[in-house]
Amino acid sequence: MALDRVLSSETQLFYTGVRVPAVQSVDFSTEKATTDLQKLGNFNYSNRILNSNQTTSFSYSILITTGSSALDPFYTFQEQESGFLSTKNYGFNIKDFAGENTITGAYLTSYSLNGAVGEMVKGTSSYEADQVSFTSSNSISFSDLSDDNFNVFIPRNISISSSSLTTEGVSTSTLNIQSFDVSVDISRESRNKLGSRTPEFRYPTMPVDGSLNVSFLKNSVTGIDLSPLVVDTGTISIDLKDNDGLTRMSYPMKQCSLKSVSEAVDLDGNNTINFSYVFCVKK
Numbered sequence: 001m002a003l004d005r006v007l008s009s010e011t012q013l014f015y016t017g018v019r020v021p022a023v024q025s026v027d028f029s030t031e032k033a034t035t036d037l038q039k040l041g042n043f044n045y046s047n048r049i050l051n052s053n054q055t056t057s058f059s060y061s062i063l064i065t066t067g068s069s070a071l072d073p074f075y076t077f078q079e080q081e082s083g084f085l086s087t088k089n090y091g092f093n094i095k096d097f098a099g100e101n102t103i104t105g106a107y108l109t110s111y112s113l114n115g116a117v118g119e120m121v122k123g124t125s126s127y128e129a130d131q132v133s134f135t136s137s138n139s140i141s142f143s144d145l146s147d148d149n150f151n152v153f154i155p156r157n158i159s160i161s162s163s164s165l166t167t168e169g170v171s172t173s174t175l176n177i178q179s180f181d182v183s184v185d186i187s188r189e190s191r192n193k194l195g196s197r198t199p200e201f202r203y204p205t206m207p208v209d210g211s212l213n214v215s216f217l218k219n220s221v222t223g224i225d226l227s228p229l230v231v232d233t234g235t236i237s238i239d240l241k242d243n244d245g246l247t248r249m250s251y252p253m254k255q256c257s258l259k260s261v262s263e264a265v266d267l268d269g270n271n272t273i274n275f276s277y278v279f280c281v282k283k
Contacts, residue, residue: 160239
């Protein structure tokens with residue numbers, strides 16, 4: 001039977017040969033960078049040659065899930081390698097009934113994690129990759145479309161705590177927190193060599209900072225002073241727990257300091273305060 005279209009239910013993402021569960025979206029794009037060759041006596045370009053350092057942009061978003069076989073691939077990676085600052089690269093495969101897209105040499109360029117009341121925790125990762133290739137000979141099989149067996153992290157099992165931040169910290173035990181958003185962006189510099197079109201490495205440009213935004217309902221906030229010359233720093237941790245209260249994933253943000261405070265209220269709404277932090281990303 002002819003294939004008239006590919007549905008989202010027929011598409012799966014694989015990392016190191018293992019199917020990634022709870023994927024919400026996948027996208028990639030690639031553009032050929034070329035140099036036009038021209039010579040005297042000719043109005044037209046005589047040829048176009050492909051430049052080195054071709055780059056494919058790739059990203060995916062997933063629901064963060066519990067269970068050792070259903071964790072965020074990057075979370076597992078950062079525990080084993082050097083995390084955000086690593087020069088190790090990924091390989092991904094996107095399969096459907098039309099064939100397979102293979103993405104190689106993918107270096108992390110951004111990572112975000114967000115959660116809110118009434119929503120499931122979601123993570124998004126973006127990469128710069130060396131190349132993407134397509135083949136129709138390795139399409140998805142029906143066994144790859146089996147149902148995922150996992151549980152998602154729910155808002156009541158999220159814990160946020162602070163240490164060493166005296167009056168500028170946040171905690172789910174004292175504040176009515178409504179949402180959080182963690183993001184890290186990593187600029188990378190390519191290192192090429194003769195005889196290769198793809199970079200040998202894509203080094204992170206240092207330093208690398210991350211941001212944390214926490215929104216909560218106003219109850220009573222006192223003692224915040226943004227005037228000291230030396231700002232208060234500490235650690236803010238986001239712990240994702242299962243239904244038994246066991247921490248399955250922990251995101252500690254060290255050298256965290258309060259950068260800005262905003263407050264807003266709408267007609268018939270709640271007064272909401274937003275704390276924005278910046279933290280230093282280390283290995």
